[in-house]
Amino acid sequence: MAIEFTDKIRRLPTYPTAGGYALDGFAMLASNEAPFGPMPGVVEAAAGAVLSANRYPDPSNMSLRRALAARYDFAPGRIAIGSGSCDILLSGAEALLEPGAEFVYAWPSFSVYPHMAAATGANAIVVDLDENHRHDLDAMLAEVTAATRLLIVCNPNNPTGTSLPLAELEAFVAQVPRHVCVLIDEAYCEFSTLDDPDDSIALARRYSNVVLLRTFSKVYGLAGLRVGYALCGDERFRVAVEQVRQPFFCNSVAQAAAEAALLRQDELTRRIEETVANRLTLVEGLEELGLDVADSQANFIWHSLGDGDEDEILEGLRARKILIRSGRALGRAGWARTTVGTASENRRLLDALGELV
């Protein structure tokens, strides 16, 4: 006899891990993390929070929400916090989706979205990206019905790095019926040169059904602490995702570190500029190798692997202590997603690919 699990456990896909964490001497270009350490002041703030680790964290996350409210000029009541923004995705799914409900998202896109449908039993309506690896908003709009509860646009899109200009997004949002929650996953918006990341916030001010999802994991370099946030068009979204979770979903160290990181917008800008410059160099290098490269507005690049065998190339990179993410696991065999690392990591990667493709 074995213990019996729910139906859901059979439905749920397993998150495709990069295979290897913090390996010694490896160039970690598989998970879109920042290559930089925490920003100035963050370690001290986190250490200060550890001193009171005998106390539960503030369950209302009020200090962090107020800091975000000040930074974005947005009502604190409409800012939701999560243990990483994935926590808000999963609790948003629990709050909005159920059997009979429909959920529209694009593919290839973020691997957590299929999980949201499987976890809730909702009907996933998956719309292919267009030939430029971008969301096909017209095709997505055509899938909206009275049963649609949630529609996600990942902008810039993971894994392709492509981004839609704000004007296109706004024209789309204006046409989506108000009963549908439009969640715009902006985990990488700070790296986009198409629009100022502060500008899309107007969508969450104007449309009550819009939720902008952002994170401290990527540009702020706090992936290991797990903290993300959502700017919500309607306070009820925040209340709903708080209802479905345990009370202390974001730990005190993460809250303190995120708040300290927010104070260093100067350093943030410097890091973004460095990453964007390194992205351009990496794109040029990949193109010189004859690979197809999608237009990236993120801190990673979606590119083909030429005529070589995907497994052999990834194995060859691993032997050279470089990890990138296989495209097969992300929805497109023969392609890969490579995170923009430091200038020297990127050089190592280009040299290795030069030998392998």
Ligand SMILES: *Cc1c(COP(=O)(O)O)cnc(C)c1O
């Ligand atoms: C990395 C990422 C996130 C953020 O995940 P966290 O849980 O905040 O670490 C969200 N959406 C997308 C598309 C991502 O790539």
